[in-house]
Amino acid sequence: MAEFDYDLFVIGAGSGGVRASRIAASHGAKVAVAEEYRVGGTCVIRGCVPKKLLVYASQFAEELHDTAKLGWTLGEKSFDWAALRDFVASDVDRLERAYGSTLANNKVEHFAERATVTGPNTVRLASGREISAKYILVAVGAWPVMPDFPGNELAITSNEVFHLGSFPKRVVIQGAGYIALEFAGIFNALGAQVTVVNRSDKILRGYEEALTERLLPIMRARGIEFRFNSPIESLVKQADGSICVNTKGFLPLEADCVLVATGRRPKTDGLGLENAGITLGASGEVPVDDYNATSCPSIYAVGDVTNRVQLTPVAIREGHAFADTVFGGMPRTIAYDHIPSAAFTQPPIAGVGLTEAQAREAGYEVKIYTSDFRPMKNMFAARAERGFYKLVVDASSDKVLGVHMIGPDAPEILQAVAIAVKAGLTKADFDATVALHPSMAEELVLMR
Numbered sequence: 001m002a003e004f005d006y007d008l009f010v011i012g013a014g015s016g017g018v019r020a021s022r023i024a025a026s027h028g029a030k031v032a033v034a035e036e037y038r039v040g041g042t043c044v045i046r047g048c049v050p051k052k053l054l055v056y057a058s059q060f061a062e063e064l065h066d067t068a069k070l071g072w073t074l075g076e077k078s079f080d081w082a083a084l085r086d087f088v089a090s091d092v093d094r095l096e097r098a099y100g101s102t103l104a105n106n107k108v109e110h111f112a113e114r115a116t117v118t119g120p121n122t123v124r125l126a127s128g129r130e131i132s133a134k135y136i137l138v139a140v141g142a143w144p145v146m147p148d149f150p151g152n153e154l155a156i157t158s159n160e161v162f163h164l165g166s167f168p169k170r171v172v173i174q175g176a177g178y179i180a181l182e183f184a185g186i187f188n189a190l191g192a193q194v195t196v197v198n199r200s201d202k203i204l205r206g207y208e209e210a211l212t213e214r215l216l217p218i219m220r221a222r223g224i225e226f227r228f229n230s231p232i233e234s235l236v237k238q239a240d241g242s243i244c245v246n247t248k249g250f251l252p253l254e255a256d257c258v259l260v261a262t263g264r265r266p267k268t269d270g271l272g273l274e275n276a277g278i279t280l281g282a283s284g285e286v287p288v289d290d291y292n293a294t295s296c297p298s299i300y301a302v303g304d305v306t307n308r309v310q311l312t313p314v315a316i317r318e319g320h321a322f323a324d325t326v327f328g329g330m331p332r333t334i335a336y337d338h339i340p341s342a343a344f345t346q347p348p349i350a351g352v353g354l355t356e357a358q359a360r361e362a363g364y365e366v367k368i369y370t371s372d373f374r375p376m377k378n379m380f381a382a383r384a385e386r387g388f389y390k391l392v393v394d395a396s397s398d399k400v401l402g403v404h405m406i407g408p409d410a411p412e413i414l415q416a417v418a419i420a421v422k423a424g425l426t427k428a429d430f431d432a433t434v435a436l437h438p439s440m441a442e443e444l445v446l447m448r
């Protein structure tokens with residue numbers, strides 16, 4: 001009889017957990033995964049994918065407006081939130097089925113229930129069943145943080161925002177990170193009056209400041225109000241059903257929807273890791289080494305729960321590297337130094353490598369190249385918004401240390417140029433590349 005029920009028991013069927021399960025099974029392991037909500041996890045069910053669909057949908061407001069200038073005559077335009085919401089939900093259902101099939105096709109057993117850790121090699125399912133495994137992978141992701149203020153039960157998080165019963169005319173969003181600013185763009189473009197309230201005066205911390213300084217006035221010009229150094233103090237339900245939002249130092253606001261987007265904390269409460277001798281970090285994260293190993297030799301962790309970089313492609317890579325290391329005989333770590341990222345704001349911003357400030361702090365003598373241009377698309381539409389690209393170059397080696405951009409399609413362009421930065425190409429290599437004209441991306445090889 002086998003010593004354990006499974007070679008691998010994965011807790012959480014999200015980006016990291018599904019990839020790890022599939023690859024471990026392909027290496028010949030007997031694998032099971034427990035998922036307490038829906039297969040696919042945050043990215044597929046209530047994150048990147050439905051968010052991106054809302055971004056696409058909302059951008060049509062601008063595109064439809066622009067068509068008139070380009071000779072098109074359209075009928076009367078109207079927007080139906082329920083139709084968009086239900087379409088997005090049906091696409092999420094489709095993807096959930098696809099992820100379920102991936103597990104089944106790879107012979108990964110799926111338990112549709114919560115699991116907790118009871119020891120170094122044992123888990124307990126919500127149904128009470130005890131299961132043993134040679135290895136346990138913790139891939140439980142993170143959960144929205146809700147700051148403590150009176151009336152916070154009236155606010156929603158990104159978990160609920162995809163399911164709103166009706167389209168809110170007035171939206172207050174707390175936070176100025178990814179989720180806050182992406183949804184500010186979505187609601188604004190779809191016609192809501194949007195106010196962003198933040199505890200500091202920084203937006204999208206970690207991005208190149210030249211980009212965020214460009215983004216802020218554009219968002220304001222598009223009609224989004226910002227209240228800085230002004231976190232929510234309280235929310236009060238009014239007789240007409242609206243919410244009175246009291247923020248520090250300003251007059252109260254009225255809102256139909258208050259979205260709080262103040263970060264995501266590893267979802268380890270009640271997970272039982274202490275039963276395996278694992279001590280959580282200050283933010284509830286599971287501490288791991290470069291190989292995703294915890295202090296307990298039979299337990300590993302990947303993805304948001306480790307609080308390294310909360311991005312889907314990173315969780316997927318960590319899950320894959322774990323499976324190759326433990327079941328494929330190919331010990332692998334992943335590199336965290338050239339992770340491209342984008343905020344799908346309107347316009348979007350994207351970056352890879354070091355910002356100017358980070359490069360200087362790391363001791364580089366840098367050369368900076370910039371391009372400040374008006375995209376052709378905006379020219380046609382008589383929109384004043386300008387794009388901005390910035391290259392951070394090491395003066396001594398000529399290596400491009402970072403590329404940062406704001407403007408239409410910036411994430412699409414950035415993914416391609418990230419290969420060049422990852423490969424360690426020099427500014428001279430960029431200069432030697434012939435421009436592709438007319439495009440916005442050609443600015444990358446024309447900066448002198």
Ligand SMILES: Cc1cc2nc3c(=O)[nH]c(=O)nc-3n(C[C@H](O)[C@H](O)[C@H](O)COP(=O)(O)OP(=O)(O)OC[C@H]3O[C@@H](n4cnc5c(N)ncnc54)[C@H](O)[C@@H]3O)c2cc1C
Nearest residue numbers: 012014015016036041042047115140141303304310311312
């Ligand atoms: C609104 C939003 C937009 C985002 N947009 C982007 C984006 O554009 N690009 C990007 O790269 N990233 C984006 N992210 C981040 C991305 O979704 C996460 O980094 C990614 O999903 C992390 O993967 P994971 O496997 O660590 O966790 P998750 O995908 O969260 O999976 C964890 C799974 O574990 C399950 N679970 C938790 N506890 C238990 C338990 N005890 N038992 C059983 N199951 C359990 C959960 O239900 C969940 O399904 C976004 C996130 C949000 C919230």
Ligand SMILES: NC(=O)c1ccc[n+]([C@@H]2O[C@H](COP(=O)([O-])OP(=O)(O)OC[C@H]3O[C@@H](n4cnc5c(N)ncnc54)[C@H](O)[C@@H]3O)[C@@H](O)[C@H]2O)c1
Nearest residue numbers: 147175176177178179180199261262263264310342343344
């Ligand atoms: N496009 C993308 O790749 C994308 C999109 C959405 C989310 N994500 C991932 O999900 C994570 C979570 O997103 P997020 O927007 O919630 O977090 P975030 O870390 O991007 O932003 C958090 C914001 O909340 C503010 N804040 C934090 N604590 C607060 C408090 N107690 N009171 C008031 N304000 C507070 C911060 O100042 C910041 O502006 C991101 O860090 C990112 O890794 C990525």
